[in-house]
Amino acid sequence: MARDRRPPRTSPAGPGRTTRSRAGSRASTPTSVAAASTGAPGAATPAAQRRFPVLPSRLGLTRRALAVLSVLVVLALSYANSLRIYLDQQRDLGEAQQQIAQRNERIGELQDELNRWNDPAYVKAQARDRLGWLLPGEKGFKVIGADGKPLGTGVVLDSQTDLPPGEHAEMWFDRLWGSIETADNPERGVGR
Known part of the structure; x- marks a missing residue:
C-alpha cells in the first residue's frame, strides 16, 4: 500500500491565532x-x-517580533529621507540668515557713507583731496618727484592707465553722438 505523503490539513484555531500543522508540532x-x-x-x-x-530558540525571536522589526526598519528608512530633507532645509536657513546679516552690515556701511556725503565739510575735504580744488584766496602747489610725476595727487582713474599711449578714453558725448548717428543711419550700425 502506498501512503499519501502530503502534509496533514490544518484546522482553524480561532480569531487572532495562527494555525499549526501536526507535522510542524x-x-x-x-x-x-x-x-x-x-x-x-x-x-x-x-x-x-x-x-x-x-527559528533558533536561543535568539528568542518569534514571527511577530520579526514582523514588528521589519515594520520598524521600513519606518526608519522612510523617515530617514524626511530627516535628510529637514537637515538640508536647516542648513539652507542658516546660510540665508548669514547672508541677511552680511547684507544688513553692508547696508549699514553704505548708510554711514551716505550720511558722510550729506555733510558739507566732508564734501569739501573730498573735493580738495581727490580733485585738488582750492578755496578762493588759497594757493595750491604740487610736489614733483625725481621721475617728474606729481606725488600725492589723490585718486588715479584706472581706465586711463589701461589705454595704449596716444589714445584717449571715449567721452560720454562721443558715445551719445555715435548712437545718434547709428539711429539716423542703421545700415552703418555696429557689426555690419
Whole structure:
C-alpha cells in the first residue's frame, strides 16, 4: 500500500491565532526528530520542515517580533529621507540668515557713507583731496618727484592707465553722438 505523503490539513484555531500543522508540532519534539532521521512512518517529511522553518530558540525571536522589526526598519528608512530633507532645509536657513546679516552690515556701511556725503565739510575735504580744488584766496602747489610725476595727487582713474599711449578714453558725448548717428543711419550700425 502506498501512503499519501502530503502534509496533514490544518484546522482553524480561532480569531487572532495562527494555525499549526501536526507535522510542524511533531518536528519540534525530540522523538519525532529522531524518528525522522531513522525514516519512521510517523515522522515529518523534509518538505514540511522547509515549509515551516523553525527559528533558533536561543535568539528568542518569534514571527511577530520579526514582523514588528521589519515594520520598524521600513519606518526608519522612510523617515530617514524626511530627516535628510529637514537637515538640508536647516542648513539652507542658516546660510540665508548669514547672508541677511552680511547684507544688513553692508547696508549699514553704505548708510554711514551716505550720511558722510550729506555733510558739507566732508564734501569739501573730498573735493580738495581727490580733485585738488582750492578755496578762493588759497594757493595750491604740487610736489614733483625725481621721475617728474606729481606725488600725492589723490585718486588715479584706472581706465586711463589701461589705454595704449596716444589714445584717449571715449567721452560720454562721443558715445551719445555715435548712437545718434547709428539711429539716423542703421545700415552703418555696429557689426555690419
